[in-house]
Amino acid sequence: MTIVQTVDLRKSFGSVQALNGLDLVVRGGQIHGFIGPNGAGKTTTIRILLGMLKPSSGQASLFGRDAWRDAVDIHRRTAYVPGEVSLWPNLTGGEALDLFGRLRGKQDPRRRAELIERFDLDPSKKCGTYSKGNRQKVALIAAFASDAELFILDEPTSGLDPLMEQVFQDYVRELKVQGRSVLLSSHILSEVEKLCDFVSIIREGVIIESGSLEELRHLTSTHVAVQTKRPLSGLEQLPGVEDVVERDGLVHFSVEAEYLGSVITHLSAFDIVKLESSPPTLEDLFIRHYRGQGEGR
Amino acid sequence: MKDLFTGVLPLCRFVWRQERWRVMLWCCIMIIVNVLVVLTYTEIYPSAVERQAMAQTMRNPAMTFMLGPGYGLDDYTIGAMVGHEMLLFTALAAAAMNILLVNVQTRSAEEDGRQELLLSLPVGRVSNLSALLVVSLLSNLGLALLAGVSMASLGVESVDFTSSLLYGLLLGVTGLFFAGLTALLAQAAESSRGSLGLAFSVLGLMYLVRGLGDLGREWLALVSPLGLILRAQVYVGNIWWPVFVMLVGSAVLWWGAFYFRRERDLGAGLIPSRPGRESASRLLTTPLALAFRLQRTTIIGWLCALFLLGLAYGSVFGDLELFLEGNEFLRDLLPAVQGYTLTEAFLGMVTLVMSMMAVIPALLTVLRLRREEKSGRLESLLALPVSRGKVLRSFVQLSIMVAIVAMLVSGLGLWLAVNAVLKDGYGFLPMLGASLAQLPGMLGIVAVAVFCLGTQPKYTGLAWAYLGYSFVAVYFGGLIGLPEWTAKLSSFSYNPQMPAEPFRPLIAALVLAVSLVLMAAGAVGYRRRDLGL
Numbered sequence: 001m002t003i004v005q006t007v008d009l010r011k012s013f014g015s016v017q018a019l020n021g022l023d024l025v026v027r028g029g030q031i032h033g034f035i036g037p038n039g040a041g042k043t044t045t046i047r048i049l050l051g052m053l054k055p056s057s058g059q060a061s062l063f064g065r066d067a068w069r070d071a072v073d074i075h076r077r078t079a080y081v082p083g084e085v086s087l088w089p090n091l092t093g094g095e096a097l098d099l100f101g102r103l104r105g106k107q108d109p110r111r112r113a114e115l116i117e118r119f120d121l122d123p124s125k126k127c128g129t130y131s132k133g134n135r136q137k138v139a140l141i142a143a144f145a146s147d148a149e150l151f152i153l154d155e156p157t158s159g160l161d162p163l164m165e166q167v168f169q170d171y172v173r174e175l176k177v178q179g180r181s182v183l184l185s186s187h188i189l190s191e192v193e194k195l196c197d198f199v200s201i202i203r204e205g206v207i208i209e210s211g212s213l214e215e216l217r218h219l220t221s222t223h224v225a226v227q228t229k230r231p232l233s234g235l236e237q238l239p240g241v242e243d244v245v246e247r248d249g250l251v252h253f254s255v256e257a258e259y260l261g262s263v264i265t266h267l268s269a270f271d272i273v274k275l276e277s278s279p280p281t282l283e284d285l286f287i288r289h290y291r292g293q294g295e296g297r
Numbered sequence: 298m299k300d301l302f303t304g305v306l307p308l309c310r311f312v313w314r315q316e317r318w319r320v321m322l323w324c325c326i327m328i329i330v331n332v333l334v335v336l337t338y339t340e341i342y343p344s345a346v347e348r349q350a351m352a353q354t355m356r357n358p359a360m361t362f363m364l365g366p367g368y369g370l371d372d373y374t375i376g377a378m379v380g381h382e383m384l385l386f387t388a389l390a391a392a393a394m395n396i397l398l399v400n401v402q403t404r405s406a407e408e409d410g411r412q413e414l415l416l417s418l419p420v421g422r423v424s425n426l427s428a429l430l431v432v433s434l435l436s437n438l439g440l441a442l443l444a445g446v447s448m449a450s451l452g453v454e455s456v457d458f459t460s461s462l463l464y465g466l467l468l469g470v471t472g473l474f475f476a477g478l479t480a481l482l483a484q485a486a487e488s489s490r491g492s493l494g495l496a497f498s499v500l501g502l503m504y505l506v507r508g509l510g511d512l513g514r515e516w517l518a519l520v521s522p523l524g525l526i527l528r529a530q531v532y533v534g535n536i537w538w539p540v541f542v543m544l545v546g547s548a549v550l551w552w553g554a555f556y557f558r559r560e561r562d563l564g565a566g567l568i569p570s571r572p573g574r575e576s577a578s579r580l581l582t583t584p585l586a587l588a589f590r591l592q593r594t595t596i597i598g599w600l601c602a603l604f605l606l607g608l609a610y611g612s613v614f615g616d617l618e619l620f621l622e623g624n625e626f627l628r629d630l631l632p633a634v635q636g637y638t639l640t641e642a643f644l645g646m647v648t649l650v651m652s653m654m655a656v657i658p659a660l661l662t663v664l665r666l667r668r669e670e671k672s673g674r675l676e677s678l679l680a681l682p683v684s685r686g687k688v689l690r691s692f693v694q695l696s697i698m699v700a701i702v703a704m705l706v707s708g709l710g711l712w713l714a715v716n717a718v719l720k721d722g723y724g725f726l727p728m729l730g731a732s733l734a735q736l737p738g739m740l741g742i743v744a745v746a747v748f749c750l751g752t753q754p755k756y757t758g759l760a761w762a763y764l765g766y767s768f769v770a771v772y773f774g775g776l777i778g779l780p781e782w783t784a785k786l787s788s789f790s791y792n793p794q795m796p797a798e799p800f801r802p803l804i805a806a807l808v809l810a811v812s813l814v815l816m817a818a819g820a821v822g823y824r825r826r827d828l829g830l
Contacts, residue, residue: 050680052828072684080680086673088591089490091577098577099587103681124572129488139677 001028002064003150003181004049009058011044011205018044020205021058026150026183026198031176033196034185035286041205042185043083046154049183050080062150076105079148083155083185085135089128093138096127100142107145115141118167132159144171151175151182157191169195189282199282201289208289213282220280220288221254224263229271238263250274301559304420308428316398316432323394324440327387327468328447334383335451338375348373355381357612357718362508363605365524369533376455376532379448380464388471388526389504391440395433395476396496402429403480405489407564416563423558426480430551433476441469460532463540467526470543474522475500477550484557487566522546584683584691591669592662596699599658600706606654607710610647615718617643637797644723645731645794647711652735653768653789655703656742660760663696663746667757670829679828689823693747693816700739708732723796731795737808741788742767744812744819751822763787788812 004026011019019041026032047053048060051071060067062074087096101107119137136159157165186192200210240259245252255263342348352373369377406412445465449458479496486492503521510518518524529539617640669675716722746760767787774784784790791808793800
């Protein structure tokens with residue numbers, strides 16, 4: 001089932017084109033990573049999905065309903081955590097949590113108490129005295145305490161310490177087990193790599209790559225380090241092989257996924273002693289897409 | 298020991314550099330207002346007869362409560378009038394200036410981490426406080442001298458140099474005293490909102506204590522610094538000891554601030570911030586409740602102020618006929634209507650002016666929504682199943698309720714005071730009706746604000762401009778000879794000045810209808826536009 005879908009979504013602010021025909025699909029049960037550098041259009045996309053901004057053209061729908069027109073009904077089934085959480089300085093954290101819970105409808109007091117304890121939040125303090133991390137905790141607790149089907153998280157861990165990040169990740173995994181969907185916008189790639197099964201990469205207002213992490217890895221070179229009995233030769237001439245370097249008795253190189261087989265065949269002729277291969281990290285993927293801006297894909 | 302004060306000199310310049318415009322603006326406004334009052338008084342009270350009429354008014358307890366005990370009333374010179382009527386309120390302004398100055402440079406700087414950055418440099422622990430003391434001392438001295446000299450230079454006979462100097466110094470020592478108080482409270486509270494709230498609460502309390510003391514208990518008035526400075530009887534008795542008492546008091550407060558600043562950790566407060574509610578009250582369930590919760594302090598503060606304003610206006614009525622007959626300026630302001638006394642005409646005008654004041658908290662309430670939007674908090678709210686229309690409606694509803702209550706409260710104050718000073722007073726219900734009849738004009742301003750909010754969110758300030766325009770065009774328009782149509786542009790010009798003018802339901806309905814159309818247009822725009830720009 002498709003939970004989020006945008007078709008040829010465009011948004012301009014005056015002469016600035018923020019989104020240039022963005023097509024994004026999040027299916028039910030997916031933990032969908034939404035990555036891209038600052039200014040690529042992540043937050044604009046999210047704010048259109050939430051009905052805060054009206055698209056200049058194109059469509060944005062959640063649960064099959066129009067993001068702009070049916071915002072209130074959509075929000076009944078959606079929880080949102082902004083990247084920069086701003087709360088009412090003269091309300092306490094507890095009051096803010098209750099307000100969020102009540103405006104949403106019902107809230108489970110046990111779940112609220114459990115989350116407050118896990119995230120180690122003092123709900124009796126005024127929001128004005130909270131640090132950035134603590135404000136973020138309030139928004140996260142409000143979201144996780146809800147029974148929403150879709151969670152839109154915009155860089156939700158930017159102020160959290162590593163321990164709290166762990167707690168956050170536990171709860172996201174719990175959502176996945178329960179079959180709920182998450183759109184996680186982030187530029188902490190290790191986090192996306194840990195949590196997400198699907199990734200969309202945005203650049204200059206368009207999705208330039210989208211798919212499961214596995215699929216995306218196939219598009220990128222694998223790094224290989226090899227040691228052979230007999231001196232290695234002819235590697236550079238093989239198709240798909242790049243960056244051949246010899247260091248500490250090992251030959252390092254990278255090879256595109258589709259040529260991996262032929263390279264291994266070539267290597268085996270030299271009596272392999274040791275072979276290490278590491279899959280491309282999301283960072284490699286990301287950098288590959290962003291290197292050489294303006295070249296297109 | 299010496300290390301504690303390292304770097305004071307550059308810090309003095311640094312503090313002054315940050316605060317100079319604010320301090321100079323405050324001082325200029327205080328001085329200009331005082332100078333203008335002296336000039337205006339010589340203009341509108343040229344002869345002793347008119348001034349004695351005013352002195353009559355000053356004898357009444359409501360005035361004593363507001364301004365302090367009258368003095369020199371037997372020979373009410375311009376100097377005596379200015380000293381009695383202006384000192385307290387100008388001193389309040391000087392205190393407010395110092396509270397804001399000190400708080401932003403102490404607790405607020407500490408909270409934002411600016412203090413930490415400075416202390417990581419080779420700078421003593423109390424250097425910043427010392428620099429602040431120097432700046433506050435010099436600013437208040439500057440205010441004292443400038444105020445004194447500029448008032449003395451006007452060449453008004455009873456506003457002589459020595460008295461004006463005393464007047465200025467009284468302002469200066471009040472400023473220094475409240476600067477010291479804030480510096481001390483900043484050591485005590487853990488948050489800058491907390492220390493600021495404490496300082497202003499003490500200021501308000503001192504004003505009240507002084508008011509109660511002035512009504513009969515001399516010792517109570519002397520407990521309050523604001524009561525103390527009034528004992529100087531500036532321009533009449535010129536008693537100097539209050540200045541010295543205030544200086545000693547300021548020294549004690551500043552010493553306390555230094556002592557505690559030296560002893561405590563950075564960021565810590567002497568009073569631990571007390572924990573708030575862990576869960577929200579059962580009432581905080583709707584956007585309307587939230588709107589009220591956010592505006593609660595502002596609304597209550599304004600309602601108190603409006604009640605006092607009603608009392609103040611009402612207390613003048615005792616000797617009004619006498620007063621108005623001798624005063625050409627005020628008579629020109631009043632519309633001449635056959636069959637009604639000048640008092641009744643004045644009552645109508647007072648109600649109109651009060652409605653222009655009472656619309657301020659209503660306007661603040663509806664425009665709070667814009668602040669919520671700019672701060673990003675509205676986004677969190679609208680990401681919940683809450684529609685924009687509902688949020689806008691809640692703030693507008695609250696704003697209208699505030700407008701109604703504000704008129705009731707100010708009308709009540711006016712009625713209480715008028716009936717206390719007049720033998721045959723006015724009925725409660727007609728007075729209430731006259732107050733509520735001002736609502737259509739007030740809603741007109743709120744409607745302009747809603748329209749801007751929905752269609753031109755960057756220019757919500759237009760609503761304030763429209764209110765300012767209304768005030769000038771309707772209140773002063775006739776006096777300064779503006780053509781009649783300029784007043785007709787203001788929604789307030791359609792308000793009846795009862796009892797001298799009748800209430801015309803059709804006109805009221807028309808103004809309401811136009812307001813509703815504007816609000817509806819604003820609401821449509823609000824539902825259609827992008828948020829958070």
